[in-house]
Amino acid sequence: MVRLAQQLVRVASCNPPGNEAQVARVLAEAAGGAGLRVTTDEVAAGRTNVTVRLPGSGADPRTFLYCGHLDTVAVGSAPWTRDPFGAEVADGLLWGRGSVDMKGGLAAMLSGLIAITRSGVRPPGDVVLCALVGEEVDCAGARHLLATGGMAEAAWMVVGEPTGLRVVVAHKGCARLRVVVHGAGAHASRPDLGVNAILNMARVLPELAAVDVSGPPHPLLTGSTSAATVISGGSAVNVVPDACTVDFDIRTVPGQDHRELAARFEAVLADAARRDPALKATVELTYDRAPVTTSPDDALVTAVQGAAEAVLGRRPELGGVSFFTDASVLQPPTGVPTVIFGPGDVGLMHQTDERISVSELVDAARVFAALPFMLW
Ligand SMILES: [Zn+2]
Numbered sequence: 001m002v003r004l005a006q007q008l009v010r011v012a013s014c015n016p017p018g019n020e021a022q023v024a025r026v027l028a029e030a031a032g033g034a035g036l037r038v039t040t041d042e043v044a045a046g047r048t049n050v051t052v053r054l055p056g057s058g059a060d061p062r063t064f065l066y067c068g069h070l071d072t073v074a075v076g077s078a079p080w081t082r083d084p085f086g087a088e089v090a091d092g093l094l095w096g097r098g099s100v101d102m103k104g105g106l107a108a109m110l111s112g113l114i115a116i117t118r119s120g121v122r123p124p125g126d127v128v129l130c131a132l133v134g135e136e137v138d139c140a141g142a143r144h145l146l147a148t149g150g151m152a153e154a155a156w157m158v159v160g161e162p163t164g165l166r167v168v169v170a171h172k173g174c175a176r177l178r179v180v181v182h183g184a185g186a187h188a189s190r191p192d193l194g195v196n197a198i199l200n201m202a203r204v205l206p207e208l209a210a211v212d213v214s215g216p217p218h219p220l221l222t223g224s225t226s227a228a229t230v231i232s233g234g235s236a237v238n239v240v241p242d243a244c245t246v247d248f249d250i251r252t253v254p255g256q257d258h259r260e261l262a263a264r265f266e267a268v269l270a271d272a273a274r275r276d277p278a279l280k281a282t283v284e285l286t287y288d289r290a291p292v293t294t295s296p297d298d299a300l301v302t303a304v305q306g307a308a309e310a311v312l313g314r315r316p317e318l319g320g321v322s323f324f325t326d327a328s329v330l331q332p333p334t335g336v337p338t339v340i341f342g343p344g345d346v347g348l349m350h351q352t353d354e355r356i357s358v359s360e361l362v363d364a365a366r367v368f369a370a371l372p373f374m375l376w
Helices: 002-010 021-033 099-119 140-147 197-209 258-275 299-312 358-375
Strands: 037-044 047-054 063-069 093-095 127-132 154-159 167-171 173-182 225-233 243-252 280-289 318-321 338-340 355-357
Touching: 002 021, 002 093, 002 099, 002 358, 021 037, 021 047, 021 099, 021 127, 037 140, 047 099, 047 140, 063 099, 063 358, 093 099, 093 358, 099 127, 099 355, 099 358, 127 140, 154 299, 154 358, 167 299, 173 197, 173 258, 197 225, 197 243, 197 258, 243 258, 258 280, 299 338, 299 358, 355 358
Parallel strands: 063 127, 063 154, 154 338, 167 318
Antiparallel strands: 037 047, 047 127, 093 355, 167 338, 173 243, 173 280, 225 243
C-alpha cells in the first residue's frame, strides 16, 4: 500500500489543469493487477474517472461505495523541505503533494479492496471504489459520475478525504457570490461625467460583508462564514472605472438555501440603490456546493465507528469539517448515507510540506477492508 501511495504521489495531477489520466492509469493498473474489475471513463480530454469493482456474492443488489479524488492542489510558491513529488518515506512519514489530500486515502481504500479480494470472502453486495477527477476545482468527475448513473446502486458512501481517522458525518457547503457594481466610464480628467464603480463598491462593500449568512445551528459544525476574497475593477489609470467586481466565499451549514443567501445580498444592494440611484449592481451565484449531513444514528455511521474501533482499539468520535467534498455533488440529490473518513491530518491539506503518517495509512486500509462486513 505504501508503494502504491508513493506511485500516486509521484505522478503530478495538480489542478488546474488536472491531467489526471496518468495517475488514473497507475491506480487502474494496481487494481487490475490485483484481480479487481476496472473501468475507466473519460470525463474530458486527459481526465479519467476510474471505477474499481469488487463483486459481491450477489445476495444483495445494493452497492457499497468508496469515493476519492485523483487531483491535488498546486505545489505553491514556498520552498518544500522534501521534493513534493518525491514521495520520500522518512521517520514514519510519507511526504508529498497529495499524500494527505488524498492519494494516501485512495491507496488505503484500494488496499482495503485488495485485502478483501485476497481473503476470498465475498460481501453480499458489490464494493466499488470511484476515483474521480476535478474535486479541487469544479467536481467535474463527481458531476460526471452522477450524470451517468454511477450512484444508482449505491446504498452507502464513504469519502476517504483526510479526517485524521475521525468519523465525519457533516460538512459545510459553499456558495460563491459575485457582486458586480456597474458604473459609467469617462475620461479620468472629467470624473464628473462618469459613475465611479470602484467608489460605489467601496461604499456598499462593508454592508455586503456584514450580511447575516447564519443558518440553523448544527451540533458538529461551526457557524456559517462569509469572506470577500477577490476584487477587481477598472481598466486603465486614465479611465473612470465602469465596473468593479467582488467575489464572496460563503461556507454554509445544512438547511441553508444558497439562492436565499444571494437574495439577502440583493436586498442590501436594493436598499443602497434607494439611497443612491446611481448605484447599480448585480449578484450571481457562481459556485454552489451543498452542505452534507448524515444522521449519527445511521447504520453506516455505526459501522464505520465499529470498524475503526476494531482496528484502533478506541471508538473514534463523531465530527464535522468546514471543507466540502465530492459528497456535495453526490449526496444531496441521492440521499445516500455518507461518512467522510480517511487518513491524514486535516491541518496539512493544501499545505507546503504535506505529509502523512504511514501507520495511519495502514490503520485506514484495515478499516476500509473491515467496513463492508460491518454493514452486511
Ligand atoms: Zn480532497
